[in-house]
Amino acid sequence: MSDIHSTREGAAPLGAQAPAGDLIKDATTQSFAVDVMDASQQTPVIVDFWAPWCGPCKQLTPILEKVVQQAQGAVRLVKMNIDEHPEIAQQLRVQSIPAVFAFKNGQPVDGFMGALPESQIKRFVETLLGGELAPTQSEQMLEAGAAAMDAGDIGAAAQAFAAVLQEDRENPKAIAGLARCYIASNDLDRATEVLGLADDKLADDPDIKGAIAALEIARSGPAEPENDLSPLLAKLEADPKDHETRIEVAIALNAAGDRDGATDHLIESIRLDRAWNEEAARTQLLQFFEAWGPMDEATQAGRRKLSSVLFS
Incomplete structure (x- = not known):
């Protein structure tokens, strides 16, 4: 890693810590030593190498930001535009983007390439921190909605999923969950409307695909269960x-x-x-x-x- 250390310009002393509220920031080649090498002596730092023309980067970065914020200061995120600052990515032999590296004590300790779903990003951060992240309020509401669905309380489930969507209009579990509530109530038009909240980037999400399949089955099958077969x-x-x-x-x-x-x-x-x-x-x-x-x-x-x- 001597090449990375050679980029230090005006670096703070080892052990220097970034401001407590500065969990997510953009870095340059010149600031990398302070923002990553030094900061990771105190708190693990995730580095996201991206570029404006990279479609998967646009999917991955918001998820990284969300999970880092969820960690409430236990980890930091540094973003590097490789078009403007290619040197660090070259030293780390990054061959494709998005590329993510985790740093501890000034050294890269883990990483991955390509866009991953939120669940895998969360596991990546949990492995880095050596423990599970506390569930967010949205995750708690999603669990409550799923439990209500299992208990047959469609109204309570719908309220829980709708509450999540008020905070996060693109949450696939909440979209799928609310759609399933309408399907269970035989309100297929409303189910279709809710699934319309899922744009193209969510098309391959397993929860969305499952809800779409359930809607297709409901549309093709009997409106009410057949009592006499x-x-x-x-x-x-x-x-x-x-x-x-x-x-x-x-x-x-x-x-x-x-x-x-x-x-x-x-x-x-x-x-x-x-x-x-x-x-x-x-x-x-x-x-x-x-x-x-x-x-x-x-x-x-x-x-x-x-x-x-x-x-x-």
Whole structure:
């Protein structure tokens, strides 16, 4: 790291600390020694190498700022525009941006390249600090909303998710959570309106994708759970290879909350004829998985059953 030390111009004595409120700042080649090398003797410093033309940088930097602010002074963020100040990035052999380095005691100790989701950024900072960050008020409200949804209290869940959106209009968990509340209330137009808050940069977020899948299922399925499946089941008994009816049964069972039953019917359809109607049963099952979420027990069990059929 001798090259980095060679950039010191007017550096403060080792151990000097940046002002307490100066958690996030822009640095130059000349200020790097003070802003990073010296400051990291007291507090870990994260350095974000970015450029104005870099799209992923525009996604990553706000997340870094949010997580650093959440740490409440336990870590600092220094941003370096490599177009204006390329020397430090060259010395660290940065080959692509965004590139992030964590410094402690004047030395780089960790880092990553590319834009990462907030959850991974938070783990990166927690590893740097050696402990978990305290949950923010928004995170607490999101947990309360999820708990209310699990308990069937849709009104309380909606209030919690809406409160988060008042502070952060682009919070994907709050957008998805509120949309699911409207879906559960069969207010699909309002659900669509809420999901419209998610712009292109959130399109690949798993919570948003799951809520969109749940909305599509709600629009394509019955408005109310089917109470009497006897006619459909009688058709299946007469013709087990009636795939269209079997998918109708699966959709009705899902609407009624019987995820395992819905899965089993779709698995049976795949077992009998996977290619039917361009793999319609498998497509429907994967849509269920996305709507239910990857951690749902029915999703995990269903994926095991699907793998067993596909690779048997």
